[in-house]
Amino acid sequence: MPAEMIVVGAGPGGLACAIAAAEAGGSVLVLEKADRIGGALPYSGGHLSAGGFSAQRERGIEDDVEAHWEDVRRISRGTGRQDLTRLSLAEQPAVLEWLLDAGYTIDPATPRIVHGHEQYRTPRTVHASETPGGPEILRVLGVLLEPHLASGKVEVRCGTGVAGLLTEGEAVVGVVTTGGQEFRAPSVVLATGGFGYAPELFAELEGAPLTTSAAPTSTGDGVIMGREAGAAIQGLGKYIPTFGGLPPEGGDLRVDWLHRPQLTAPERPPWEIYVDRHGRRWVAEDDPSIDHKERKLTGIDRMTFWMVFDSRALRESRPMVHGWTPEELDARCGARRGVHKADDLASLAALAGISPEGLAEGVERYNKAVAAGRDDDFGRTHLPAPIVEAPFYAIENHPVTLITFAGLDVDERLRVRREDGRVIPGLYAVGEVIGSAAVNGNAFCSGMCLTPAMAFGRIVGRSLAGA
Incomplete structure (x- = not known):
């Protein structure tokens, strides 16, 4: 027929x-x-x-x-x-x-x-x-x-x-x-x-x-x-990216969606800061609106940012990446593209491709906000601890097309x-x-x-x- x-x-x-x-x-x-x-x-x-x-x-x-x-x-x-x-x-x-x-x-x-x-x-x-x-x-x-x-x-x-x-x-x-x-x-x-x-x-x-x-x-x-x-x-003209994922490996275009950073503030209040390649923060990391974060991301250079945190955050925050324990995340530093660890912020910046001066300034400013209990730059209210305990970590995030x-x-x-x-x-x-x-x-x-x-x-x- x-x-x-x-x-x-x-x-x-x-x-x-x-x-x-x-x-x-x-x-x-x-x-x-x-x-x-x-x-x-x-x-x-x-x-x-x-x-x-x-x-x-x-x-x-x-x-x-x-x-x-x-x-x-x-x-x-x-x-x-x-x-x-x-x-x-x-x-x-x-x-x-x-x-x-x-x-x-x-x-x-x-x-x-x-x-x-x-x-x-x-x-x-x-x-x-x-x-x-x-x-x-x-x-x-x-x-x-x-x-x-x-x-x-x-x-x-x-x-x-x-x-x-x-x-x-x-x-x-x-x-x-x-x-x-x-x-x-x-x-x-x-x-x-x-x-x-x-x-x-x-x-x-x-x-x-x-x-x-x-x-x-x-x-x-x-x-x-x-x-x-x-x-x-x-x-x-209506494109908007999904908010962040680890960079792909081996020449593949696809991200590892199973192991993706946990960036939804209502599900995991953030201990980290988000910085661009110049080391600058650009949003309140605890903003509950993922839509607001995605729209802000479109204005960032190459829509790429890094989660930067310290050993205390890795220990005390809920898991930073879906499917990885803190120990597993630490083990992947230097072995998996986009996941870095160093004993000081300057070395971390060099590994990640972030401006060392900008990152040092950004972390210092954030730590002062934690001490003051007030984030005058972006209005973040969840300020659990300064970023001071070595080693330090950076996780690279790219805009993801779903x-x-x-x-x-x-x-x-x-x-x-x-x-x-x-x-x-x-x-x-x-x-x-x-x-x-x-x-x-x-x-x-x-x-x-x-x-x-x-x-x-x-x-x-x-x-x-x-x-």
Whole structure:
């Protein structure tokens, strides 16, 4: 049976689209360049959110779509697209119930408020107990997909990259693979993810240094193909980094996200100071707003900073880095890139690449603030101890790209648009390929990456199947 639609990419958005279309009676061909389905899910923390779903009600949490919208609008400062955000939020409770009904298991401590991003006012984020939680979502999507594979409603071809779109006039009528094979269908849905593993495209569209935790398959294929077909780009100028991660090693672009510095003040009140390469502090380290810190980070030279602390801080603070005891952190100094130890501040600065004079001045000024019980420079209130006990430590932090904010412009039906606003007939896009700024604006809103990808996928799948 010829497919009624072609879905390019078998990540969360593409799989949700194919499953929803098949549930509505449609037939789908899914083309995936990797040798297995999942897209970014194997690398994802798997955070999902919705306003007003069963797991909230079971815990007595009152919430609804309108409250979720107000939180997203507040956190994003209204910089996302209202039409797309509201479209997604209205579908997100159904996405959660869909997964839960299929056996998705969430951490019993959720729904919760996540402090790694600017906080919602209501607990509405869920994730699996395992870390990362993306594989659990993939498992459940596999359960939902299986009967449609068996019936022939969905065909998935892994190891099949798509090189370009087939067009007739202004309409998209199919795709051509990297092997030169053509597939035609009335509709093509791009669900290829972002471009967080494509340095040149990232530099062009986001204009920032790239240190990434994105999947290696996130190379911007859909954005490139869409632009070649005349698509416009939305979300430009809205990039914001995730606040800090150890520099990658061995020429890899990816950070070690399992062992990341613990920089969320409500979860670990800081004993350290943050300095730039000139040795200057630039923010109140105990500011509870991670969003404020991320925005300040964009103004720092190369968006790179160092946590500087002493032996007492290492001993008495909660662990500085996820997964490392104080002894393990100490052992990695000099052995792991970006982790340094020295008997004096001048030697520490030389190892880390920080101005020795600037660091000495910055630490001295901070120590005076501790003695006075008042930080006149940045208003920090958590001042547990001066930085005086050798040896001294510095941990280098880079801005981390979790998601890409720019992407293909779409209308409220997820149809890809040209610069003049005209729809490209036959071409749709869902997930990160439309840019995370569409629903997050210039911010990170908890659960608003994976959940909208599946929400939009389901909406498009149902629509194209005639449901």
